[in-house]
Amino acid sequence: MCAGALEAEAAVQVALVSRTPTGVPANGESTVYGWGGSLSQDGSIAAFASRAANLPQGDGSTFQVYVRNIPGRTTDIASVNNSGIAATSDTFAPAISPSGDLVAFEGLGAGLPQANGNYQIWVHDTTTGKTRLVSADAKGRSGRHGLSLYPTFSGERYVAFESNADNLPGGSGDDSFVYIRDLKLGKTILASKTAGGSPAVATIGGQALSLDARFVVFVSNDPGLPSASIFTHVYLRDRQTGSVELIDRANNGQAASDFSADASITPDARFVAFDSVASNLPGGAPKDSRGDEPLPQQCYVRDLEQEKLVLVSKNNAGAPQNGACFDPHMSADGRYVAFYAHATNLPGGDGTTDEVYVRDRKLGKTVLLSKAANGDPADDDSQYPSISLDGRWVEFVSDANNMGGRPAHSQVFRAGPIG
Numbered sequence: 001m002c003a004g005a006l007e008a009e010a011a012v013q014v015a016l017v018s019r020t021p022t023g024v025p026a027n028g029e030s031t032v033y034g035w036g037g038s039l040s041q042d043g044s045i046a047a048f049a050s051r052a053a054n055l056p057q058g059d060g061s062t063f064q065v066y067v068r069n070i071p072g073r074t075t076d077i078a079s080v081n082n083s084g085i086a087a088t089s090d091t092f093a094p095a096i097s098p099s100g101d102l103v104a105f106e107g108l109g110a111g112l113p114q115a116n117g118n119y120q121i122w123v124h125d126t127t128t129g130k131t132r133l134v135s136a137d138a139k140g141r142s143g144r145h146g147l148s149l150y151p152t153f154s155g156e157r158y159v160a161f162e163s164n165a166d167n168l169p170g171g172s173g174d175d176s177f178v179y180i181r182d183l184k185l186g187k188t189i190l191a192s193k194t195a196g197g198s199p200a201v202a203t204i205g206g207q208a209l210s211l212d213a214r215f216v217v218f219v220s221n222d223p224g225l226p227s228a229s230i231f232t233h234v235y236l237r238d239r240q241t242g243s244v245e246l247i248d249r250a251n252n253g254q255a256a257s258d259f260s261a262d263a264s265i266t267p268d269a270r271f272v273a274f275d276s277v278a279s280n281l282p283g284g285a286p287k288d289s290r291g292d293e294p295l296p297q298q299c300y301v302r303d304l305e306q307e308k309l310v311l312v313s314k315n316n317a318g319a320p321q322n323g324a325c326f327d328p329h330m331s332a333d334g335r336y337v338a339f340y341a342h343a344t345n346l347p348g349g350d351g352t353t354d355e356v357y358v359r360d361r362k363l364g365k366t367v368l369l370s371k372a373a374n375g376d377p378a379d380d381d382s383q384y385p386s387i388s389l390d391g392r393w394v395e396f397v398s399d400a401n402n403m404g405g406r407p408a409h410s411q412v413f414r415a416g417p418i419g
Contacts, residue, residue: 043393
């Protein structure tokens, strides 16, 4: 590795995000569990969930959603009603808009607008202090008899989520579908459909929408989709033309031979990232003689412009990682891909502990991000990375004891600057 690359890697620092307005580490479990998108575009504003008693309106048992303005050194609660009073039941999985002004989250959210005892999605506007329901039907009623989960933003206007509520478009109360909420029009739109326009059973696995919400990616094994099987595949739907494209396929066109998941798309809809245990994709491995699941699980990026699939979970010698890779999330230009993995041939990997990495696709370099101030790898699992659209910062949760915070609790961290 050249001297410049070594200097760049050494410049990456890890700092605690889950802290009080005065800078004290949160004294309860904190997390960013969800499918990414919890950093603003420039990485200066971070969202997380915590049940710490020393955070604003924290009671030590109920998970609340918070927004940390890192340069401003403020921590504010987002899971509040329009009078500023915190929800009295758990809220999780925060996502944040590029500006950092809007925060979406899921949960039972008792006390929030139109909470009805089912998991809902809300958006809180940090500039106005107002909170509104996202998982609403055509009449504005809350999702009913089901769960609404995993919000992600597309710009400031659209929120994608999945739900099995029976009163949302196409909903049955059994199967989950992917939806788009147009915040400007106040409209909920069924996004996961077959090429024929029928609802397609689907889930979200990451950043689901292009910036204009024309393109949506989802994970599904719906029989009405191309190459449908018992395995879940990754699909891209063009909402303008109605076409549906299989994303997890080899460069010879063959569909992935096993499960794929955790799909994310860049704002310009050029790149889609996902992970897969398929043996016929680059770096994949066949099942053993007993028919057990194949290892490793790899992370990929498909370039839709060049119609090429590339492996991103590899070490600095170019070899595929030999553990399991999860949740790849990309910068807006697709150059940087954050993921977590447990492999013995990635930097700092021991084959057991989940560590967070970023892959620079331009330089062909994989950098460990979950590390202590002295450079040692995190000594416990680090997971669920989100990367800022500018590619300079990555947020993640860790149970590590050697990165700061309170060792008794999981904490949220931000690593960078990258590049």
